[in-house]
Amino acid sequence: MGPHHPSMHGVLRLVVVPQGENVIDCKPILGYLHRGMEKIAENRTIVQYLPYVTRWDYLATMFTEAVTVNAPEKLANIQIPERASYIRIIMLELSRVASHLLWLGPFLADIGAQTPFFYIFREREMIYDLFEVATGMRMMHNYFRIGGVAADLPYGWVDKCLDFCQYCLPKIYEYERLITRNPIFLKRVKGVGFISRQEAINWGLSGPCLRASGVQWDLRKIDHYECYDKIDWQIKWQTEGDSLARYLVRIDEMKESINIIQQALKLLPGGPYENLEGRRIAQEKGRMNWNSFNYQFVGKKSSPTVKLPRQEHYVRVEAPKGELGVFLIGDDSVFPWRFKIRPPGFANLQILPQLLKGMKLADIMTILGSIDIIMGEVDR
Amino acid sequence: MTYNRLESFSIVLLVPKWIHRVQSKKQESTFYVTPDHPYEILLFFRCHINTRFDVSIDICGVNCPSQEQRLRVLYQLPTTQYNSCIRIKIGVNEITIVSSVISISPSAGRWEREVWDTSGVHFSNYLGLCRILTDYGFEGHPLRKDFPLSGYVEVRYNDLEKCVVYELIEMAQEFCYFDLASPWQA
Numbered sequence: 001m002g003p004h005h006p007s008m009h010g011v012l013r014l015v016v017v018p019q020g021e022n023v024i025d026c027k028p029i030l031g032y033l034h035r036g037m038e039k040i041a042e043n044r045t046i047v048q049y050l051p052y053v054t055r056w057d058y059l060a061t062m063f064t065e066a067v068t069v070n071a072p073e074k075l076a077n078i079q080i081p082e083r084a085s086y087i088r089i090i091m092l093e094l095s096r097v098a099s100h101l102l103w104l105g106p107f108l109a110d111i112g113a114q115t116p117f118f119y120i121f122r123e124r125e126m127i128y129d130l131f132e133v134a135t136g137m138r139m140m141h142n143y144f145r146i147g148g149v150a151a152d153l154p155y156g157w158v159d160k161c162l163d164f165c166q167y168c169l170p171k172i173y174e175y176e177r178l179i180t181r182n183p184i185f186l187k188r189v190k191g192v193g194f195i196s197r198q199e200a201i202n203w204g205l206s207g208p209c210l211r212a213s214g215v216q217w218d219l220r221k222i223d224h225y226e227c228y229d230k231i232d233w234q235i236k237w238q239t240e241g242d243s244l245a246r247y248l249v250r251i252d253e254m255k256e257s258i259n260i261i262q263q264a265l266k267l268l269p270g271g272p273y274e275n276l277e278g279r280r281i282a283q284e285k286g287r288m289n290w291n292s293f294n295y296q297f298v299g300k301k302s303s304p305t306v307k308l309p310r311q312e313h314y315v316r317v318e319a320p321k322g323e324l325g326v327f328l329i330g331d332d333s334v335f336p337w338r339f340k341i342r343p344p345g346f347a348n349l350q351i352l353p354q355l356l357k358g359m360k361l362a363d364i365m366t367i368l369g370s371i372d373i374i375m376g377e378v379d380r
Numbered sequence: 381m382t383y384n385r386l387e388s389f390s391i392v393l394l395v396p397k398w399i400h401r402v403q404s405k406k407q408e409s410t411f412y413v414t415p416d417h418p419y420e421i422l423l424f425f426r427c428h429i430n431t432r433f434d435v436s437i438d439i440c441g442v443n444c445p446s447q448e449q450r451l452r453v454l455y456q457l458p459t460t461q462y463n464s465c466i467r468i469k470i471g472v473n474e475i476t477i478v479s480s481v482i483s484i485s486p487s488a489g490r491w492e493r494e495v496w497d498t499s500g501v502h503f504s505n506y507l508g509l510c511r512i513l514t515d516y517g518f519e520g521h522p523l524r525k526d527f528p529l530s531g532y533v534e535v536r537y538n539d540l541e542k543c544v545v546y547e548l549i550e551m552a553q554e555f556c557y558f559d560l561a562s563p564w565q566a
Contacts, residue, residue, distance in 0.1 A: 034513040036529075038498075039522055043529055204435050204487030314408070314438070314456055314465070327440055327456070340440040342456075347437070350490050379513060 003032045010375025018361055026356045028349060033379035041339035046072050046146060054140040056377040060099035062091045063319040065144040070315045071328040072146050072308055084148030085227045086268045093257040098127045099320040100250045107369035111188050123171060126164050133157060158265050165262050172254050189243045193355045193367040196241060204347045207322030209371060211237040212245035219318035231263045243370035308336055321345055321372055341380055345373035410467040418470055419479045425457060426484055439491035441499030443524045451501055453478060472501060480506040498523035
């Protein structure tokens, strides 16, 4: 099954050995979308590199930016203002809803249902509009910065976003009514691609694949990053471990994301949206004096070159596909020494050959779709 | 339970032969391990009751040409039982062969192939160690520091031969090196 695929996974080549209708073995061949992102990162400053990172996972773009910006912040110990933290949470959860919606469409299109593929674009266009007004771009927003976000939310954005949440939640219930108890869907998906709990941990899965197998592992609760602790929300998980369970986990996550967005919008504080002093203070090693000659330069956005200290750190984010991590080794210069990207799709795709043994040819697309991979981040 | 210095030292006392050095920073411990024993130490970390690091979430290859052991292999291991994460570092040079940990944690398979592809560290006991991200007949290891950013060959479609050909690279523009000196800095 060649690299050019009619569904949205990207360029993945699967060499399948069938015997009649059964699959005996399968070998995925990657590398068709390898662009050398890690090598490029060694020659760009973080702000120069931010437009590249949205091209890893091009459907959930805020997560890639969040993890790229979190890495130097943790290295150089830069605090971010609370308003920026809440804005980041809202953008991340909107991005999660968008990513799960665009997973849902092609997954059902692979199974054979064409209708949801058109319906998801309704909500996704609304999310695109919200992003465009706030960040300037529909998909590849260059929005996060070290120390906060690039620009504040425009006037009226909060109300529009609340309107969107009120519109979107009944639509998700509509998808559930349309799909979840559909007997054709259930026959295609129930019991297909079973992953047990221990296998899921062994193979290094993360995200909805892990949560559907009974492990309550959500990095937002575990790492306590940003302001997720101040918002009241639950981890959604299932125990069955088949494709139906993964579908249910993602639908529940969408509902929970809308809940998080609504709470965060109500809790949004005032204040600055970016820590402009972060860059200076990290270099000056001490408090700035008011009235000193240097202080007048603090509030100005000078060329944003943060020197990364000579340390290494691994930061991770709960992306919609799984655990997206960046391992950053700084070298006391503006360019990182090593920027290793840990994409969730790369690890989640490893389990595919084992899941496909003994399945029918038609189940390949069901299982591949339910694992939810994007080749942009798998190949980088 | 996050790992602090005391607990790291207690682990070192259990397996003193294998660990060079322990470094503990920002609630993350890094263990520097001799290059002959990654398999044993990962098995120990996986099975010991106090340190159930059962997933290998990332294996990374780093190239430091200025040091004696030019390549390093880093294993990131979180634990699902206790909430912490450690890192194991092995220093090798270009010809050392490291034993593969794929039989302990199957998720390491792809990561080791990627380390072989990009940095050139060879892993033993691994059937099927082949290139994963780069092209089919690619030579060289891209993430080494001596490999240039633009590579050596470029690919284009040749209309006369009706196929894709590989040629030596021809840069229309000079390689732009960003030297950003800010006027505000001291």
